[in-house]
Ligand SMILES: NC(=O)c1ccc[n+]([C@@H]2O[C@H](COP(=O)([O-])OP(=O)(O)OC[C@H]3O[C@@H](n4cnc5c(N)ncnc54)[C@H](O)[C@@H]3O)[C@@H](O)[C@H]2O)c1
């Protein structure tokens with residue numbers, strides 16, 4: 001990190017520190033990498049939209065254009081990527097560079113962690129979700145055997161070059177997907193923090209400076225949590241707020257709902273279920289619902305079959321043999337991990353929410 005600046009956010013990890021480098025012009029950072037023999041994995045849509053700015057990268061000897069689909073992010077697709085990197089003569093010490101969103105990140109990280117027993121990698125996130133959340137924290141997972149995110153490692157990049165300029169070409173649903181993760185991190189920081197971003201919610205979409213400030217704040221909130229528990233054994237588990245339900249929503253709808261929007265609905269479900277189980281209070285469900293509902297708009301009536309949802313939920317990594325491991329708000333709105341039985345009360349609350357909880361406030 002020769003060119004570190006005061007504005008960089010440095011994260012410590014078991015592989016040493018790495019920095020999020022906030023840059024107005026990310027392309028200036030890429031040309032030297034292209035000249036240094038790095039191997040690039042570029043989101044195919046980003047390669048097309050930014051063909052002029054990325055010209056030095058796209059003209060370099062080793063470039064792979066990645067289609068951002070869940071199928072591409074699976075163990076079944078890895079042989080093609082491996083063949084490409086072998087044919088391009090990947091050597092130890094040479095680095096991989098991912099330019100794209102969470103899918104390009106997860107593919108590149110998996111290859112970097114496993115090829116030649118590990119090569120360094122860098123990341124230029126181009127989606128809001130990747131900028132505000134997934135770029136830090138070392139985690140990455142790919143799909144396999146028909147299950148999402150079942151294979152992975154904890155392997156942070158060497159550096160992250162972050163430029164909010166990429167957001168201007170992102171589809172609105174993908175912006176809201178990233179905002180979903182930002183709302184999550186702020187809720188974990190506490191009710192006051194969530195209420196602050198909720199009050200500024202409309203400005204996120206109209207004022208780039210407001211978006212950048214909350215984006216940075218999201219990473220600042222996440223930093224001490226992932227530093228304290230990089231391997232997801234204790235305090236970091238709360239970062240999965242909205243995710244057990246969110247992953248089940250993605251799976252039960254065959255990924256018709258983008259990840260961060262499923263997480264948004266998942267937080268509302270968590271708030272509602274927690275109150276119904278007597279662990280939380282409807283006050284927090286009501287306090288957060290209007291903002292969450294704005295963020296999931298357009299997905300009010302996507303059908304979610306209850307049986308498929310419960311079957312997916314039963315496979316969650318946090319479950320024990322007897323109970324579901326859920327991340328729920330307590331009566332003070334503090335997000336905690338609890339083990340809850342999948343009993344009748346639980347099922348009834350979930351069924352009620354899935355059938356009408358997205359289009360109306362429940363009581
Ligand atoms: N590793 C982690 O910690 C972590 C965390 C959260 C999510 N994820 C994973 O990330 C994936 C979702 O990632 P994502 O939401 O970042 O998106 P993505 O990579 O799926 O990309 C979303 C869409 O945006 C396009 N795109 C990317 N950048 C663009 C830009 N600047 N302008 C226009 N279009 C652009 C892509 O081509 C794609 O069509 C999921 O597979 C999820 O499981 C990983």
Ligand SMILES: [Zn+2]
Nearest residue numbers: 181243259263
């Ligand atoms: Zn997520």
